[in-house]
Amino acid sequence: MFLLNLIKVLVMIATVEAYYYQHPTTTMPPVGQPICNAVADIVFVYDTSKSISDANIPNTSTNFAKMKEFMINIVNAFNPVGPTGAQFAALCFSTVPNIHFYLNKYGTKNEILAAINNFTTDPNALTAIGDALQVARTQFFLPLNGGGRNCSQCFVIVITDGTQTAGEANAATEANKLRNENNCIVYVVSVGLQNDAQLATIAGGPSNVFNVDSFALLNSTVNAVVQAACNDSKCTTAPVMPVPPVMPGTHVNCYEVKTLLQKLISLINNKPKYGYRRYGSRRYQPKPVYVNKPVYIPRPVYERPVYQPRPRYQYRRSVKLGFRRRSMRYRG
Template sequence: MANVEVPDCIFFLPTPTDILELHGIRDVRSMRWTLLVSVLLLSTSIGGTNAQDPVGLWPLNAEHGASDVTGNGNDGVATGTQLAAGPYGDADGSFLFSGTTNSYVDIPNNGALDVRYSCTILAHIYPTGEAGPIFNYVATNNGWGAHLWQVSAEQLFWRPVSREENFELTPAVRGPLQQNVWNYVAATFDNSTGMAYIWNNGEIIGKRQIRNAEIETQWPIRVARRNGDSRIFTGRLACLQLYNYAMTADQIAAAQEKCRPQPCSVETVFVVDRSSSTQSTGFSNAKQYMVDFAQCFTGQDIGVGAIPYDCVPKTSFQLGIYTVGDALLTDAVYNMQYTGGTTRTALAITYMMNTANFRVGVPRVAVIITDGSPEESISELAAKADMARDAGIILYAVGNGVLVDNAALEAIAGGPDNVFSIAAPCDLATRILELCGSYR
């Protein structure tokens, strides 16, 4: 039998039809986003759910601390607090108050917090003690302004103190509270009706007719402690909010998510070397790295695609199909097959730039997993990597194999700081979360 010469490599670049198909996928995704935005806009325009912005909002979490994120300038000053788990399961999503005299938050009032006619106070509270202030306006000489308190282990207390009367003459509203769990509480007062309400987890738990009064809200606010009072709040607080109108049930429910951490959205395509130099063992290690990488995230919107390559790059699964939380992602990764062959990393980067279905408006990441031993020159590899960066794609390199060419990896990644070890997938995951610029 005559010997048949097998070509070293057949170059493959996407045809116009391939590009059109990929654009079709992108159009579907854009259409979905357009539909989602339209639905959200419609839902907020329906009567009864359209809420005005708060006049004060203090997240009490790691990202914002006691700052007033409305921009009205009434930033709180925390004393003796610690970060603790929040109502959404986020590790540092609340302030922990110790129940001692040196654990509280002071909030100034430059006038924006004077909600004299109608108001809503919202808070997530996790009480572990007996009593203490949640949101307490402090009048001159430690006098009483409007105040929302925990007054016993299982009771809330809301008194919208009238400006015209002694505070004791203003009727109070009481309602039940649960210990050692998160309660989403609200206190409202409507000057037009004279009605005061307390809410817990979306339900009215107390109400009372006051009268058409103007209330004492022109003063600074103190959280968790009142001078000279032995009742000091013990537990966790998060997402304090203040509005200058009495909210409806739908508006209170909508505001519950105000401080929920937004998931980190990043598009990540893995460009995986399956050439002979990595060997089948190295390719298996690369696949396991991808699976472990996905497990480094919780509740994040990290899109994942894969382009394995040797001398020819080929998409195994496109961006837009899987995120790190999808159960089917693992099978998709393990189904990628080892081929062997020559290593053309620069060609694979070019292919990735031309075909990856990146979403608009979120960071774009390409992770090149290789031993860094391409057939192309280092200068050609660096040039293609620079072109990708110029196109707005952040490149990371993961060294994989027995003999790793670090110079090639650094050329891909743009320097040693963006080169990672195959043994530590969560190191790369942590770096990618930093692209979102907030706690996650």
């Protein structure tokens, strides 16, 4: 009987697992929806070398537009954006770095998105990642430019499709200075550079490298980059992270779940209908221990009231008639 109940329980668990597999409760939020409320200072350091957008190179006309769309989705994934939440800055690099705006330049999300949409490509021949990281380290995180806020974590997101080919500063050295001196975290979003040792050194490890095969797949890494930054942040703002939307038809039927749990508990606590005999003797299975067994509450003990003795009557007149002697007096 115990084995039969165990089999029933396992079947019930498998049924519940199958129900939730066929009816998922939530889905991943769409790309660009707010999923993080961290207090962070984020600097985009993106590549504008010749390989990004060049009329002489086929299939590169939309690369720069995809890169801007990636940065826009990163900004949209944070809420709030501004002095009390996430701040953003940007600079591009080719042979020389070019500063777009500092962390405290724009205080609203719409202003940052408009500035990113106005970025123009500046194709050059070479890629100076080290010089760009040096400019980010020495200028962008100063209190004058919006850095150094209380409880704010700084991030540098490098977007590139190649390794360092120009510049005086070493990219790995500048990245280590960002981590050691500014306490910044460096993420590298690489395009078409799978398992590149130089980019892994810049990021401080392969876990901070997000690689895609083409610029068209950049948006597939937005949620991963944002979640990594959100998990590595020190503080969050007052608003909580929004709950991911529930798709129609995938809600959980609480009544069905309750029924399944009741059946599961009844299988565990159910008393068998027939006992079992052992070695010819009538030995039955012991009574089960009920979860909701009623508790016996004893009735209060009845206490008899304390009666006061009746007051004695005054002596009455002698009885003239009756069986008592005339001289006797009695109490009533």
